[in-house]
Structures are given as C-alpha cells and as structure tokens.
Amino acid sequence: MRDFRRESQQMLVERFGSVVRLIHGGRVFEALSDEEIGTLVELPQKTDAPIPSPREDGRQPGAPANPASIIVVEGLVRRFDGFTAVNRISFEVRAGEIFAFLGPNGAGKSTTIKMLTTLLEPSEGRILLDGNDPACNKDAVRKSFGIVFQDPSLDDDLTALENVRYHAVLYNVPKNTREAKIEELLKLVELWDRRNALVKTYSGGMKRRLEIARGLLHHPKILFLDEPTLGLDPQTRNHIWSYIRDVNRREGMTVFFTTHYMDEAERVADRIAIIDHGAIIATGSAGELMNRTSASSLEDAFIALTGSAIREEEVSAVDRMRARRRMFRRNR
Amino acid sequence: MSAIYILWLRQVKKYFRARSRIIGALGQPLLFLVALGFGFGQVYREAGEGNYIQYLAPGIIMMSVLFTAIFSGIDLIWDRQFGFLKETMVAPVPRWQIMLGKTLGGATVASFQGLIVFLLTLIVGFRFHHALLLPLAAVFVILVAIIFTSLGVAVASRIEDMQGFQLIMNFLVMPIFFLSGALFPLEGLPEIMHYVVRVDPLTYGIDGLRAALINVSTFGLAVDLVVMVGLAFILVAIGSYLFERIQA
Numbered sequence: 001m002r003d004f005r006r007e008s009q010q011m012l013v014e015r016f017g018s019v020v021r022l023i024h025g026g027r028v029f030e031a032l033s034d035e036e037i038g039t040l041v042e043l044p045q046k047t048d049a050p051i052p053s054p055r056e057d058g059r060q061p062g063a064p065a066n067p068a069s070i071i072v073v074e075g076l077v078r079r080f081d082g083f084t085a086v087n088r089i090s091f092e093v094r095a096g097e098i099f100a101f102l103g104p105n106g107a108g109k110s111t112t113i114k115m116l117t118t119l120l121e122p123s124e125g126r127i128l129l130d131g132n133d134p135a136c137n138k139d140a141v142r143k144s145f146g147i148v149f150q151d152p153s154l155d156d157d158l159t160a161l162e163n164v165r166y167h168a169v170l171y172n173v174p175k176n177t178r179e180a181k182i183e184e185l186l187k188l189v190e191l192w193d194r195r196n197a198l199v200k201t202y203s204g205g206m207k208r209r210l211e212i213a214r215g216l217l218h219h220p221k222i223l224f225l226d227e228p229t230l231g232l233d234p235q236t237r238n239h240i241w242s243y244i245r246d247v248n249r250r251e252g253m254t255v256f257f258t259t260h261y262m263d264e265a266e267r268v269a270d271r272i273a274i275i276d277h278g279a280i281i282a283t284g285s286a287g288e289l290m291n292r293t294s295a296s297s298l299e300d301a302f303i304a305l306t307g308s309a310i311r312e313e314e315v316s317a318v319d320r321m322r323a324r325r326r327m328f329r330r331n332r
Numbered sequence: 333m334s335a336i337y338i339l340w341l342r343q344v345k346k347y348f349r350a351r352s353r354i355i356g357a358l359g360q361p362l363l364f365l366v367a368l369g370f371g372f373g374q375v376y377r378e379a380g381e382g383n384y385i386q387y388l389a390p391g392i393i394m395m396s397v398l399f400t401a402i403f404s405g406i407d408l409i410w411d412r413q414f415g416f417l418k419e420t421m422v423a424p425v426p427r428w429q430i431m432l433g434k435t436l437g438g439a440t441v442a443s444f445q446g447l448i449v450f451l452l453t454l455i456v457g458f459r460f461h462h463a464l465l466l467p468l469a470a471v472f473v474i475l476v477a478i479i480f481t482s483l484g485v486a487v488a489s490r491i492e493d494m495q496g497f498q499l500i501m502n503f504l505v506m507p508i509f510f511l512s513g514a515l516f517p518l519e520g521l522p523e524i525m526h527y528v529v530r531v532d533p534l535t536y537g538i539d540g541l542r543a544a545l546i547n548v549s550t551f552g553l554a555v556d557l558v559v560m561v562g563l564a565f566i567l568v569a570i571g572s573y574l575f576e577r578i579q580a
Contacts, residue, residue, distance in 0.1 A: 117422050142424035153415035157346050169338040170423035 070095040070222060070254050071116065076125035078111050085111040087278040088125070093256055093271075098248055100269035101258040102302070108278040109258035110150055113226050116256070117147050130221055146171075146220030148211050150227045150258075156200035160191055160210050163199060164217060171218035185213040188243055189236075205232050212240055216247065223247075225257035229264065241268050266298040276306045335425040336433040343407065343437025347444070354445070361396045361449045365389070365456050368515065381517065387548075389453040390541040391514030394476055397446040398534060401477045402505055404438030405484025409497055421578065431485060431575040435568060438481035439474060446473045461547045468553075469544035475560040476537035482567035489574040508534050518550045533563050 071093035078086040086108040093099040101109045114120035116127060118134045118141055127134050130144040154163050164186070168178050186192040189209035199207065212228060223244070229237040245268065247253050259265050265272050266286045273283045282289055282305050286298050293304035347354070369385040376384035411417040420430055450469075460466065484501070491497045511525075512534035521529065529535050540556030543549035549556070 119418065119422060139424055139426065142422055145422075147422055149415060149418055151415045153417075153419040155342070155346075155411075155416050156414065157349060158342065162342075162345070166338055166342060167419070167423075169334050170420070170425055172334075172424075 068094050070130050071099075071256065072126075072128040073112075073116075074126045076112070076115065076127065077123045078108075078115060078120065079123045085278055086115070086122075089275070089278070089280045090125075091273050091280060091283055093254060095254055096248070096252040097270040098245070098255040098257070098268055100265040100272045101256070101275055102260065102262070102265040102269075102272050103258070103275035104260055107275045109275060110226055112275075113147070113224055113256075113258060117145060117224055118142055144220065145222040145224055146215045146218060147224040148215040148226065148228050150230065152207050152211065154199045154207055154211060154214075157198060159196050159198055160186065160202070161195040163210065164214050167214045167217055173218050181217060185216055186210075189213045189240070205236065208232055209236060209240070212244075216244070219247075219251065220253065222254045222256060225255065227258055227260070229259075229261070237264070244268075262297075262299045262302065272298075274302060274305055281305045333429075335423070335429050336436065339420075339430060339433025340437040340440065343404070343434065344440055346407075347441040354448070357396065357400060357445060358448060358452065360399070361392045362452055364395065365392050365453060369456065385453075385457050386459070386546055387517070387542075388515065389450075389456075389458040390545050391512070391538055393446050393449045393453065393473070394512075394534060394538045394541060395509055395514055396449045397442045397473055397476050398480050398509060399505065400445040401438060401442035401480035402484040402501055404441060404481050405486075405488035405501070406494070406497060407438070408434065408485055408488040409492070409494055412492065413494070417578075427576045427578075428572045431572045432568070435478060435481045435485055435571060438484065439477035442477035442481060443470070443473050446477070460545045465544045465547075469541055472537055472540040472544060472556070472560065475540075475564050476534065478564045479533060479537075479560070479567050482564075482571035486567070486571040486574045489571070489578050508532055511535075512538055513550075514538055533559070536560055536563075 069092040071091075073092070074090050076086055076089050077084065089108075089112065101112065103109055111120065115122045116129060116134065118138045121135055129141045132140040132144070134141040155166070158166070161182070164182050165178075168182065173181065183192065186195055189212060191206060191210055191213070194202070194206070199210065202210065208228075208231060212225075215223060215225070225244075229240065232240070241264075244255060248255050257269070269286070271283060271285050272289060274281045274289070282292065284292065286301075289301045289305070290296070290298060293301040295301035295304055365385070365388065369388050373384045376382070376387070381387070408417070411420070421427075423430075460469075483504075487500055487504075488497055491500060511528050512532045513529050514534070518526075518529055518535070518539075536551065536556045536559040539550050540553060540560060543553045543556065551559075
C-alpha cells in the first residue's frame with residue numbers, strides 16, 4: 001500500500017518513453033504521449049489490502065502467521081569468522097508490496113539479500129520465500145525471484161543483447177515473447193541503439209541500466225534490487241523506478257530493495273525497514289516511522305532511530321553542512 | 333538442456349572473439365614441434381626409431397589440448413571476480429547443468445585448439461596413417477579435453493584467486509605433460525618411470541591418439557578408450573560436486 005496522502009498536495013509527473021503519467025491525490029493517470037494528454041486514463045489503483053499470493057497446498061510446516069507474506073525471515077544470523085554481519089533479524093514482506101531496506105553501507109543489507117537469494121547460507125534462523133526455504137529448496141526459490149546485484153554482474157566480452165539473451169534462456173523466458181520483451185526493456189533503459197555493442201564499451205550507468213532491464217526480463221514474483229540506482233543520474237533513477245512501480249502495480253510483483261538514499265526509500269517504498277549494525281531498528285511506512293519519532297522527514301526519523309545520520313561513502317561538504325544545520329535545528 | 337547450450341555457446345563465442353589468444357596459444361606447440369622435432373630427429377632416427385616428428389606430433393596436439401582445457405578453469409575465476417558468476421548461480425538451473433555447460437564449452441575450445449595444432453603438424457611434415465581413423469582421433473582429443481576441463485573447473489571451484497589457480501595448475505600441468513609419453517616412447521623406461529607414466533591419465537589419451545593417427549600403441553585401443561571414458565565420468569562428477577558447493 002502506498003501512502004499517497006503525503007503527496008496529495010502536489011502533482012507528480014513521470015515519463016518513460018513517450019508515456020506521461022500524473023500522480024495526484026493518490027490517483028494515477030496515464031497518457032500514451034504528449035498529444036494525448038487531454039485524454040488521460042486513470043490506472044487502477046493499488047488496493048490497500050495486500051494481494052494474497054496464490055499458494056499450492058502442502059506448505060512447509062510453520063508457515064507464516066500472515067498468509068499474504070511472500071518473504072518471511074525469522075531470527076536470521078550470519079557470521080563471518082567471528083564478525084556478525086546480520087544479527088537476529090526478523091521481518092515479513094507482503095505479496096505485492098515494495099519493501100525497502102534502508103541503512104548505511106556495511107549495515108548488513110547485501111548479506112541479507114545474499115541469504116534471501118540462495119547465494120549465502122545463514123548461520124542461524126529461517127527464511128521462507130514464497131513458501132520455500134532457500135537453504136534446502138534452492139531451485140524452487142530461484143524460480144521465484146529476479147535480482148539486480150550491487151556490483152556489476154555482466155559479461156563484458158558479450159554484447160548487451162547477448163547478455164540479456166543468456167539470462168532469458170537461463171530463466172526459461174518463452175521463445176515467442178522473448179525478443180519482443182527484450183526490445184521493450186532495452187528501449188526502456190535507452191540501450192536499444194547500442195544493443196550490439198560489447199558491454200565493455202559501456203559506461204557505468206549504462207551497465208547499471210542493462211542489469212535492471214535484465215532483472216525484469218523474466219517477470220519474477222519477487223524482484224530483489226541491491227542498491228539499484230547507485231551511480232545513476234536522477235533522470236534515469238526516476239525512469240527506472242516508475243517502470244518498476246508500474247510492473248509492481250500491474251502484475252503484483254513484490255519488490256525488495258536496499259538503499260541508503262532516504263528520498264528513494266520514502267518515495268518508492270510502501271514499507272521501510274531501517275537496518276544498522278546488522279539489526280533492524282524499526283519497520284513501517286515512511287509516515288509511520290515519522291509519526292513514531294515525531295519527525296518531519298524520514299531523514300530526521302532515521303537520525304532519531306539510529307542515533308546517527310546515514311553514513312555516506314562520499315559525503316560532500318555541502319551534505320555535511322546540511323546535516324549539521326539539521327542537528328542544530330533539532331537541538332534548538 | 334537449453335541452459336547447457338547457452339553456457340556452451342557463451343564459451344565458444346568468447347573464444348572465437350579472442351583471435352589474438354588463439355594465435356598466441358599456437359606459439360608454444362609450434363616451438364616444441366620445431367625445436368624438439370627437428371632437434372632430436374637425428375638422434376631418434378639413428379636409434380632406429382624412425383621419424384621423430386611422426387612420433388612427437390600426437391603428443392604436441394594433446395599438449396595444446398591439455399593446456400587449453402585445464403586453463404579454461406580460469407574463466408570461472410574471472411567470472412567470479414567480475415561478478416558474472418553470481419548471475420549464473422542464482423538462475424533456476426541445476427548446478428550440474430551449469431558445470432556441464434561450462435565443461436563442454438571449455439572442451440570444445442580445447443578440441444578446436446587441438447585441431448589447429450593438428451593442421452600445423454601437417455605443415456611441419458606429419459603424415460597420418462589413414463583418413464578413416466581421423467574420427468577416432470577426434471574422440472580421444474575430445475575425451476582428453478573433457479577430462480582436463482573438468483579438472484580445471486574443479487580446482488577453480490575451490491580456489492578464488494588467479495595467482496593461486498595458476499600456481500596449482502602449473503604444479504599439475506607440467507608433470508602431467510612431461511610424464512605422459514608425449515615426448516618419448518614408453519618402452520624400456522626405468523622401473524619407477526614405468527609406473528609413473530601409467531598413473532598419468534594423459535598417457536592413455538596420447539597412446540589412443542597415436543593408435544588412431546600413426547597406428548602405434550602401447551596399451552591397445554580398448555584399454556585407452558576404457559580408461560579415458562571412465563576418467564571423463566569420474567572427473568565430471570568430481571567437478572560437479574565441487575561446483576555445487578560454491579558460495580558466491
């Protein structure tokens with residue numbers, strides 16, 4: 001469920017390709033091009049009730065209390081040689097929601113994603129992804145999600161098209177829709193013209209866009225995004241988020257993403273879990289987190305909850321001044 | 333099955349794109365062929381063994397197959413370092429299929445390298461026994477390629493850094509090559525050597541290739557074939573087992 005109340009004062013305009021989208025007062029309107037802007041069509045809204053995920057019988061014992069939870073994590077721990085990266089975290093993600101893991105670098109976000117996506121075995125605790133345990137039922141779990149990693153995971157010696165086709169085959173994207181889907185996604189991320197260029201000739205931002213397109217290719221039930229927009233310009237960021245939100249709304253795709261951008265978590269996520277030093281500090285919608293701490297922005301709520309501002313890798317002097325000014329205002 | 337194919341295709345495409353690597357990899361076998369073939373040719377003939385190039389060529393073909401195959405494990409380490417391995421590892425494809433696709437890809441590349449060296453030996457003066465036996469020669473080349481690609485993948489599954497891999501591989505590759513009978517006949521060796529060459533899997537591959545190309549064999553075709561096929565199965569199984577345990 002998106003909290004549109006905060007946005008009701010303003011009108012949000014998003015564009016992707018020629019499509020124009022207006023978000024106003026919690027309603028979403030769309031026109032296929034600028035010329036058709038006079039005939040905006042309202043898109044079906046996301047309902048407040050979580051979309052129940054279809055499940056077969058024979059679920060594993062100890063299924064979650066909330067049947068609509070597509071991700072259930074209980075007491076998850078991961079240690080590396082005496083260092084505890086993730087320390088007893090528990091949370092649930094409802095089917096069809098956009099869930100953000102907000103925290104500084106080194107908080108344990110990527111480690112959690114790795115455990116959720118079968119790349120790393122938990123030291124302790126339990127995970128259920130769409131009813132399956134990634135520790136013992138890897139193949140079933142792998143079918144249910146798509147992932148965009150934090151670090152690049154493309155083959156530089158192949159072209160963009162080859163990289164995407166490789167993915168399509170591994171994920172069994174049906175042949176008859178494969179090429180059309182690839183074209184649609186590559187056009188979305190504006191790489192269609194460069195589709196036959198080797199990926200090693202791409203810039204960092206282009207690679208990122210290609211990876212996001214690839215992650216969406218097989219229409220996963222759950223999409224994991226590990227710092228998906230790191231290093232992208234704001235325009236591309238908006239672009240990609242509006243597409244992801246669109247797929248989320250249209251197909252009920254659950255989105256789980258990590259970020260250390262406050263505005264991104266606030267703008268995109270239905271619910272946010274704040275994670276710091278391997279532990280979850282608080283969970284709730286941006287509005288709830290702000291109410292709980294009587295803060296006026298998510299950033300202030302974050303500071304109130306974790307006791308510190310988010311640790312940016314490259315904090316600019318301006319950012320530091322802003323943070324100081326905020327602290328000053330808060331203490332007054 | 334399509335997953336095995338796409339993994340195979342990727343390896344093969346990348347190989348044919350790296351033309352400088354193909355040509356560079358021909359330098360060593362050519363040097364061995366010319367320096368040893370012509371250098372020892374005279375001694376060999378005077379010992380009453382005939383034409384040394386004839387004897388040496390199958391050994392050098394297998395040398396290039398061995399080197400290309402075993403070092404294709406490096407691709408796996410590159411994939412890990414550049415993150416591409418993760419993309420493959422989270423895909424809903426059984427690990428053994430990934431391992432098999434990689435192995436067949438590496439083996440295809442190694443076999444092709446063997447084919448090019450075979451053509452080179454023809455230029456240097458090598459003459460094979462009978463054209464009808466060439467498919468049998470190809471079988472031995474492919475078996476050796478599969479065995480040592482699996483070995484490379486198995487080692488690369490456990491070793492994460494490039495330097496460590498190259499160290500271990502050099503430690504393995506050199507004895508496997510020099511103790512295989514690639515360069516010398518297996519008859520009349522000192523007792524220890526007699527047993528050492530029989531432990532080396534490459535010995536049987538080269539013996540089989542000699543049987544097919546020049547109609548000379550120490551163990552006989554049947555023994556060579558059984559040993560090679562058996563080893564191929566065992567090494568693919570070991571490779572799959574170790575590959576299955578990779579944590580990215």
